[in-house]
């Protein structure tokens with residue numbers, strides 16, 4: 165599978181029907197999702213692995229991981245409406261995942277890899293921290309996206325939690341006009357993706 169092919173396939177993942185600002189529901193664009201997943205795949209973190217997609221939304225990371233041969237995927241999402249779209253996407257792509265309608269804070273299986281695009285904390289400050297904490301408790305390798313403005317703070321937390329950043333990648337993440345408080349059609353937010361390995365259990 166080529167990265168471009170994965171990107172084209174992920175273009176078809178359906179978006180939220182009724183996105184909720186309080187949960188920072190933005191779909192990761194196929195260009196970014198395919199780049200992250202292909203990168204993870206090339207480092208051996210997806211194929212045949214047990215994986216969790218925290219804050220799965222409508223499932224772009226779940227579907228991409230399924231296409232790239234993950235052995236099992238837990239899709240953890242708080243919002244039942246997003247899960248309805250996620251289920252439809254799974255059907256369309258003939259993928260299976262264990263959908264868990266709950267807060268990531270409640271997840272308690274030991275797994276190989278987490279891939280997550282948590283809320284950036286635009287609505288609730290540091291809303292991404294519980295995601296990072298949980299991922300560090302349950303996974304050996306973590307791919308996690310954060311607002312680049314908070315990089316120093318997040319990197320400090322990663323070290324405190326016993327993690328080591330092995331790779332970093334930057335993206336301009338488009339946030340489309342969706343909510344009443346948005347003034348422009350689309351803004352780009354600079355984000356950073358970390359690949360983290362856990363130094364100790």
Ligand SMILES: C[S@@+](CC[C@H](N)C(=O)[O-])C[C@H]1O[C@@H](n2cnc3c(N)ncnc32)[C@H](O)[C@@H]1O
Pocket residue numbers: 187188189190191192218219220221222223224225240241242243246266267268269280281282283284
């Ligand atoms: C920025 S969106 C990312 C969605 C999807 N992973 C993607 O990349 O397109 C964050 C998602 O996390 C969900 N979410 C927010 N807080 C959560 C929590 N505490 N537990 C589980 N899901 C949560 C939101 O409903 C939303 O779907």
